[in-house]
Amino acid sequence: MSKLRTARLQRGKTLIETATEVGINFSGLSRIERGEQTPSPKVAIRLCAVYGVSLDDIYRPTSPAEDRAA
Helix, strand or coil: CCHHHHHHHHCCCCHHHHHHHHCCCHHHHHHHHCCCCCCCHHHHHHHHHHHCCCHHHHHCCCCHHHHHHC
């Protein structure tokens, strides 16, 4: 599980709620959480604020070992 998804779930937010807060559609947010899409710098900064994570957490891919541990 990605760090972003984990952070969202820990805050008790749905994908749709979070996407609305960030100002993007939920399918785009889902792709970002799965690592299939890289957010623009503007969206990444909004994600940092909403998720309470750093830019490094957003742009650094998770390793397979991290995914298995989550």
